Amino acid sequence: xxxxxxxxxxxxxxxxxxxxxxxxxxxxxxxxxxxxxxxxxxxxxxxxxxxxxxxxxxxxxxxxxxxxxxxxxxxxxxxxxxxxxxxxxxxxxxxxxxxxxxxxxxxxxxxxxxxxxxxxxxxxxxxxxxxxxxxxxxxxxxxxxxxxxxxxxxxxxxxxxxxxxxxxxxxxxxxxxxxxxxxxxxxxxxxxxxxxxxxxxxxxxxxxxxxxxxxxxxxxxxxxxxxxxxxxxxxxxxxxxxxxxxxxxxxxxxxx
Amino acid sequence: xxxxxxxxxxxxxxxxxxxxxxxxxxxxxxxxxxxxxxxxxxxxxxxxxxxxxxxxxxxxxxxxxxxxxxxxxxxxxxxxxxxxxxxxxxxxxxxxxxxxxxxxxxxxxxxxxxxxxxxxxxxxxxxxxxxxxxxxxxxxxxxxxxxxxxxxxxxxxxxxxxxxxxxxxxxxxxxxxxxxxxxxxxxxxxxxxxxxxxxxxxxxxxxxxxxxxxxxxxxxxxxxxxxxxxxxxxxxxxxxxxxxxxxxxxxxxxxxxxxxxxxxxxxxxxxxxxxxxxxxxxxxxxxxxxxxxxxxxxxxxxxxxxxxxxxxxxxxx
Numbered sequence: 001x002x003x004x005x006x007x008x009x010x011x012x013x014x015x016x017x018x019x020x021x022x023x024x025x026x027x028x029x030x031x032x033x034x035x036x037x038x039x040x041x042x043x044x045x046x047x048x049x050x051x052x053x054x055x056x057x058x059x060x061x062x063x064x065x066x067x068x069x070x071x072x073x074x075x076x077x078x079x080x081x082x083x084x085x086x087x088x089x090x091x092x093x094x095x096x097x098x099x100x101x102x103x104x105x106x107x108x109x110x111x112x113x114x115x116x117x118x119x120x121x122x123x124x125x126x127x128x129x130x131x132x133x134x135x136x137x138x139x140x141x142x143x144x145x146x147x148x149x150x151x152x153x154x155x156x157x158x159x160x161x162x163x164x165x166x167x168x169x170x171x172x173x174x175x176x177x178x179x180x181x182x183x184x185x186x187x188x189x190x191x192x193x194x195x196x197x198x199x200x201x202x203x204x205x206x207x208x209x210x211x212x213x214x215x216x217x218x219x220x221x222x223x224x225x226x227x228x229x230x231x232x233x234x235x236x237x238x239x240x241x242x243x244x245x246x247x248x249x250x251x252x253x254x255x256x
Numbered sequence: 257x258x259x260x261x262x263x264x265x266x267x268x269x270x271x272x273x274x275x276x277x278x279x280x281x282x283x284x285x286x287x288x289x290x291x292x293x294x295x296x297x298x299x300x301x302x303x304x305x306x307x308x309x310x311x312x313x314x315x316x317x318x319x320x321x322x323x324x325x326x327x328x329x330x331x332x333x334x335x336x337x338x339x340x341x342x343x344x345x346x347x348x349x350x351x352x353x354x355x356x357x358x359x360x361x362x363x364x365x366x367x368x369x370x371x372x373x374x375x376x377x378x379x380x381x382x383x384x385x386x387x388x389x390x391x392x393x394x395x396x397x398x399x400x401x402x403x404x405x406x407x408x409x410x411x412x413x414x415x416x417x418x419x420x421x422x423x424x425x426x427x428x429x430x431x432x433x434x435x436x437x438x439x440x441x442x443x444x445x446x447x448x449x450x451x452x453x454x455x456x457x458x459x460x461x462x463x464x465x466x467x468x469x470x471x472x473x474x475x476x477x478x479x480x481x482x483x484x485x486x487x488x489x490x491x492x493x494x495x496x497x498x499x500x501x502x503x504x505x506x507x508x509x510x511x512x513x514x515x516x517x518x519x520x521x522x523x524x525x526x527x528x529x530x531x532x533x534x535x536x537x538x539x540x541x542x543x544x545x546x547x548x549x550x551x552x553x554x555x556x557x558x559x560x561x562x563x564x565x566x567x568x569x570x571x572x573x
Contacts, residue, residue, distance in 0.1 A: 022427055048427055048456065051448035055420040058446065062421025065407045066382055067428035086414055093411025155306040188305065191322035196330045198318055199277075199301055204336070206275035206299065208343045212258065212287075215410070216280020216305060217324050218403040225328035226279065232332065234340045236347055238258050238266040240281050242410045245400035 007137035008037035008168040011101070014141045014176065016042050018148050020072050022063065023101075024048045024056040028076020030103030030116060033168040035074070053080050057087020060098045070097040070151050077103045078116030081162070082123065089127040091158040094242060095219060097151035098158045100124075106166040107135065121162050129157030137167050138174025146180045154187055156219060209235045215242035223247065258554070259287040261392040264354035264546045267554045269347050270295065277301040280324045283313035284411065285551070285572045293553030303327055354559065356396050363539035364514050366390050366465045370397045372521045373435055373463060381405065381433040381461075382425050386418030386442030389471035392544045394437045416445030419462060423449060426458045433461065433525070440466040440493050447499075450531065454503040459528040464496050467540045475543045479561075480568045496535040505530035512537040 005013075011034060015023075023045055027035045038047055050056040053075045060071025075081055081102035091098045104110070105117040121133045130150045132143050140163075147159040203209055217226055223246050230237050230247070237247045258266045270276060276295045281287065282304065288294040291313055302309070302316035303324055310319045320327060358367035370393055373381075383398050384407040385391040391408060400406040407425060409417040422436035443464050453460050470488040477485055497508030507527045511520035511534065524534040548557045551571010 024424065024427075048423075048452065050420070051451050052446065054416065055423075055446050055449040055452065058414075058417050058420035059424035059427070059449075059452075061417070062384055062407050062424030063428040064424075065421070066404055066425035068404070069428070071424060086412075086416075090409050090412040090414040090417055094409065188321055188323065191320060191327045191330060193330060193334065195320055195322065196327060196334060199303070199320060200331060200334055202275060202299055202301060202318055203277065204338065207340070208273050209275040209277060209340075210269050210273040212270075212276055212278045212281050214278065214281025216282075218280070220280060220305070220324035220326075222279065222325035222328050223403060225325055225332050228332045229328055229335060232335045233338050234344065235277075236269060236344060238262075238269060240259065240284065240287050240410070241257060241395055241408060242406075243281060244257055244395060244403075245406045246403040 005041070005172050006033060006037070006168065007140050007170050007172050008033040009041035010137070010140045010172040010174070010176070011144060011163070011168065012037040012041040012045065014144045015072065016044050017176070018145065019069070020045055022046050022048055023072045023074045024050060024059040024063070025074030026050050026053050026056055026076070026080060028080045028103060028116070030077035030105060030165045031074060031080070033165060034101065034103065034163065053083035054087055057084040057098065057100065058090065061087060061091045061096050064096050064098055070099055070148055073098060073100045075100065075102050076116065077105055077120070078118045081120040082118055085124060085127065088124050088158045088160065092127045092129065095156050095215060096158070097156040099147055099151055100158065100160045102160065102162050103168070104133070104162045104164040107164045110164070120160065124160050127158070128160050131160040131162070133162045134164070134167050137170040137172050140172065141174065141176045142178040142180060146182055149180060149182065150185060203233055203235065211235050211237040212240065213237055213243040213246050214240045217243055218246040257395055260289070260548045260550070261395070261544050261546065263356060263396070264557060264559050265347065265350035267546065267548070267557050268350050268354070271554050272346070273298045275299045275301065277303070279303045279328070280305070282309045285313070288313060289548045289556070290551055290553040290571055293555070360514060364512055364517065364536065365542055366467070366536070366538050367393050367397055368514060369463065369465060369511070369517055369521070369536045369538065370394050370437060372517045374398045376521050376525055377433055377435065381435045382429060383407065384418050384422035384425055384434065384436045386438035387413045387415045388439045388442060389475065389542070389544050390437050390439045390465045415442035418442060420446050420449050422460055422462070423453050423458060426460045427456070435461045435463060437463050437465060439471060440464060440468060440490055441470045444493070450500060450503050450506060453531040454505045457505060457530050460531045461524050462531060462533040463524070464533060464535050465538055466493065466496065466535060467538050468493055469540050471540070472544070474540070478543065480549070480566050496533060500531070500533040507532050509534045511535070
């Protein structure tokens with residue numbers, strides 16, 4: 001690159017490359033470099049400014065549920081990040097992919113009870129699928145791509161990326177193509193005919209079977225195949241609260 | 257829908273079933289009631305992407321860790337057609353004998369407002385709910401015809417979710433009608449986002465179902481705590497119409513009588529220059545039925561107010 005860019009601009013460029021169109025956020029000191037990069041480094045990403053960080057987190061959640069794309073939140077450190085905890089928990093409980101980008105105090109100040117410092121990484125540990133505290137500017141593109149991958153694959157869920165202000169305002173001279181380091185993140189192997197046969201056998205001999213379709217059926221995009229199977233085997237389908245609507249209105253079966 | 261506030265006929269189907277095949281459901285406690293009683297006469301099959309869900313609530317007889325659609329695709333390819341006339345006829349009769357109902361005479365109810373919105377949007381709106389009684393009635397009476405159109409905080413049950421989630425949905429789907437159903441309690445938790453909706457000129461429809469109570473908790477106090485109300489009285493609610501219209505670009509509408517619902521909903525749906533808020537003042541005296549007390553087996557489902565004193569639930573909150 002000819003022109004110098006900082007970590008925040010590298011972050012925004014990566015978000016743009018990942019197809020992000022909207023960021024739901026609320027600004028603050030620790031996040032200023034990133035808000036600045038929204039002006040200098042992109043004209044494709046639109047900031048939707050909320051009036052409370054909890055609102056921003058729920059907006060990103062609703063966006064993700066309605067579009068299938070991860071929702072992105074941008075907040076500042078301390079109370080800003082803290083205000084997203086309920087939103088993270090909400091997304092976590094329902095397996096919804098959101099990415100919370102939180103500004104953080106500068107690295108030398110971490111652990112010194114600095115202004116608007118909060119150990120958000122640990123505060124959100126039980127309500128995130130994964131979390132990052134970025135300590136090197138050049139790690140930003142790789143970590144961002146990893147976060148999106150983790151949030152939107154397997155059992156989907158929220159990921160937090162905590163970004164110290166000196167990391168985002170530091171000069172970026174790394175690569176945008178550094179490979180992800182997710183060796184420990186195992187995806188399930190695709191199911192085989194051998195896996196399926198016992199299930200089909202059990203369904204065949206059952207006299208009064210019911211299919212219970214949950215949010216997972218919806219998140220998997222299984223509506224069409226589910227309907228087809230239920231019709232083939234003449235099995236009534238019911239749903240959980242979040243599975244509602246995955247089984248589009250039927251007139252043929254006595255769908256419950 | 258089954259579970260604590262599921263339909264009677266769906267819960268009966270589960271009780272009678274000899275096989276329950278969960279596809280992407282984690283057997284949440286609101287769905288299964290008392291775990292040791294759930295499907296006790298049924299073979300349990302569990303298909304889930306997350307192995308940690310197997311046996312967390314219910315021990316499956318057969319489990320498959322896989323992406324639901326990938327597994328179903330193979331099943332569809334291999335399955336041989338079958339007919340189960342007797343079973344489906346039985347369930348059909350349950351549906352006829354135990355329909356969901358609500359009163360249409362007397363005071364305005366949430367169920368009536370929700371049903372009218374469902375009718376006028378033909379079930380095609382993106383619906384975002386908050387948490388509480390209205391959430392359960394929205395689930396029962398707004399029969400979404402598409403999975404991506406139903407946004408509700410299920411696992412966490414987060415009040416304040418509905419309105420901002422609806423904003424996010426409208427941002428992501430600008431061409432679609434987005435309707436938020438929120439109680440007066442939950443709406444007040446995140447209503448500052450009226451500014452966000454207004455400045456972005458989102459044509460979002462916000463239905464504030466106002467019974468001036470934290471209704472679901474009040475219902476529990478009525479049923480399990482001898483009607484001793486504590487911490488549920490939402491006195492001091494603002495005038496939601498003037499509040500909404502104090503934001504430039506938001507139009508407010510009001511309804512408090514059954515005969516006015518059709519026109520009020522139509523007016524709300526017709527305003528697209530910005531957010532539209534319909535303040536529906538409804539009766540406090542409504543409880544969500546069916547109801548399975550927390551931690552009770554599905555067989556203990558109540559389809560109408562109990563005539564005897566109920567023990568406090570202990571199996572869950």
